Amino acid sequence: MRCFPDQFADLLTTRGEALLAGRHxxxxxxxxxxxxxxxLDGLVDPKQARAVAMLLEKYLLPYLREMAQPIPPETIWEQTQNYAEQLPKTMRQQTAHLDNPRSAAFKVAQEIGLVACLRSDSYRAFAAALAGRTLKKKYGLQAIAYGAGDYAGPHTDHHPEEPAAARGYLDMHLSFATTxxxxxxxxxxxxxxxxxxVEVTQKPGLVTAYRLPFWHYTTPLRAKPKQDAKARRWVLLGTFLFDDQA
Incomplete structure (x- = not known):
């Protein structure tokens, strides 16, 4: 694979096409x-999934930025009562938002066809098929890469200060892991x-979908022996608001 297909549907198996059509x-x-x-596994073609991981490794990886939010030391040393711990969202990963046409990551993602694929009608329709609800036309895109030891700590992804998301929204993750x-x-x-x-690296092209907010976390990625530098799980993330608030 030298570039992504114009339509997300071209990455799907017959089972994936059935979900897109509402028959799954x-x-x-x-x-x-x-x-x-x-x-859900078996929706994205495994051969295509492996090719996607290689494509992202080759072209997009150099344009990601590190996002590291460690545990603040004051969560311990400024605590004044027993068992009164409050843990903010912690994480370590590399990422790039794919919504800014002026960013270098966006330009590379556009050149390899990633932006077009994730903006295709079939991509949004696939998310809507999982949601079982109408989604707003505008949605966010992000690429994330977890390397060896990278993780996301317990969090809810709740946004009570944002009216459109306060009562819930949809995240869809497509996972592509290196060997x-x-x-x-x-x-x-x-x-x-x-x-x-749920193990999220062993099924090529695993699709995970979240009706947020709810509590979840991602464990540190573990590499095979002596392969830390090459171990990576790519996540292509779409964030969708519901067109209704039922």
């Missing part, structure tokens, strides 16, 4: 308020406890 068993699953998270990755897990809460866990 999980189509519309996130319309149920009790369903906060989906992890040097051993594993990485997504852990999320159910009935108030972190009891659910």
């Amino acid at each position: 068993t999980q189509a519309g699953a996130l319309a149920n308020p009790r369903t906060r998270f989906l992890a 040097a990755v051993r594993d990485q897990y997504l852990v999320y809460a159910k009935t108030g406890h972190f009891t659910e866990m």
Whole structure:
């Protein structure tokens, strides 16, 4: 693969096409308020998924910026009561937002066809098929790369100060891991406890969808022995607002 296809649908398997058409068993699953998270494999063609990882490694990786938010030391040393810990969102990863046409990352993403693919009608329709709801036409795009030891700490992705997102919204992640990755897990809460866990690197082109906000975190990525430098999980992230607020 030298560039991304113009339509996201061209990356899909027959099962992925069925979801796009609303015929998959999980189509519309996130319309149920009790369903906060989906992890679906077999929707993106594995050969295409491996090619996507190689393409991102070759062209986009040099244009990512590091995002590191460690645990603030004051969360311990300024605490005045037992068991009164408050942990802000912590993370370490590399990222690039793909919404700014003037950025170097956007220009490279455009040259390899990534922007066109993620702005295609079939990409937005695929997200809407998972949501089971109408989505606003404008949506955000981001590329994230987790290297060895990179993670995202417990957080909710709640935005109460933003009216359009305050009552919920949709994130869709497409995961593409290099062969040097051993594993990485997504852990999320159910009935108030972190009891659910999904491995997110071993199924090429895994699709995960989140009806936010809810509690979740991503464990540190682990590399295969002596392959830390080559181990990476790419995430292509789309953030969609609901066109209705049901």
